[in-house]
Amino acid sequence: MSDLLTRLCVDVCSAGISAAAISPVIFVIDKSIMEATSGKANSIKASIKASTTSFLTKPRAFLSSVPFLLLYSVYTATYCTANIVDTVSHIDAKDAQSWARQTTGYGKFLATTTVNLSACVYKDMRYAKFYGVGAPRKMPLASLMLFSARDSLTVFASFNIPVLLAPMLGLNVAQILTPCAMQFISTPLHLLGLDIYNRTGQTMQNRLVTVRAGYWRSSFARICRILPAFGVGGVLNRNLREAGMVRASAVPSLS
Numbered sequence: 001m002s003d004l005l006t007r008l009c010v011d012v013c014s015a016g017i018s019a020a021a022i023s024p025v026i027f028v029i030d031k032s033i034m035e036a037t038s039g040k041a042n043s044i045k046a047s048i049k050a051s052t053t054s055f056l057t058k059p060r061a062f063l064s065s066v067p068f069l070l071l072y073s074v075y076t077a078t079y080c081t082a083n084i085v086d087t088v089s090h091i092d093a094k095d096a097q098s099w100a101r102q103t104t105g106y107g108k109f110l111a112t113t114t115v116n117l118s119a120c121v122y123k124d125m126r127y128a129k130f131y132g133v134g135a136p137r138k139m140p141l142a143s144l145m146l147f148s149a150r151d152s153l154t155v156f157a158s159f160n161i162p163v164l165l166a167p168m169l170g171l172n173v174a175q176i177l178t179p180c181a182m183q184f185i186s187t188p189l190h191l192l193g194l195d196i197y198n199r200t201g202q203t204m205q206n207r208l209v210t211v212r213a214g215y216w217r218s219s220f221a222r223i224c225r226i227l228p229a230f231g232v233g234g235v236l237n238r239n240l241r242e243a244g245m246v247r248a249s250a251v252p253s254l255s
Contacts, residue, residue, distance in 0.1 A: 007248060023072040024068075149189050153185060157230075180231060
């Protein structure tokens, strides 16, 4: 029992540290896409510049703000869920190598997706109200469904596909490239969801024009966001977890 508690502690700590390392960059990019899409900022670049200045000049206010803490919680919860599923899947393992082993099954995908979707949808609802235009209003069901599909694709590309591609690309390379490549598929879902929230009563043709206009800039902006979130962050989380399991297994009373 003490072994399991130690391993779960490693899971939680690895997730929290990894999320803290990558959240500031992701927050700046998330905010810039939201503000540029809604028209609240003149451009993604202008929003990024303003947020970066805020982080450098007032770091305490930046890191303690509700929008930032919402995003930090999303990635802590997502990494933590993936780690715990891996640990529980190898609950009878006796050595550090087995403790740190990753799984690729549907159970991990469903658990991680459920947690990530719930947290992301709530975050996006709050963000749309923080950074959208006009008076805050209820999130349309269509937007919620599009955001859910977007995040499901990203989670699947981040936690399930890399291990399968590792024999061909190497685990670190697959972990970085796969979620980034998925953004070319998921970005239209993101833009359409935002447009439905920001502009009511538009025809699908008008919405598709808006999606096409913002596709490339938003795709690359989201790649810049996903690269730290599930690329670098995923690699960091895995390495911290592996190192933590090795240290935990070396404690005589736990081995």
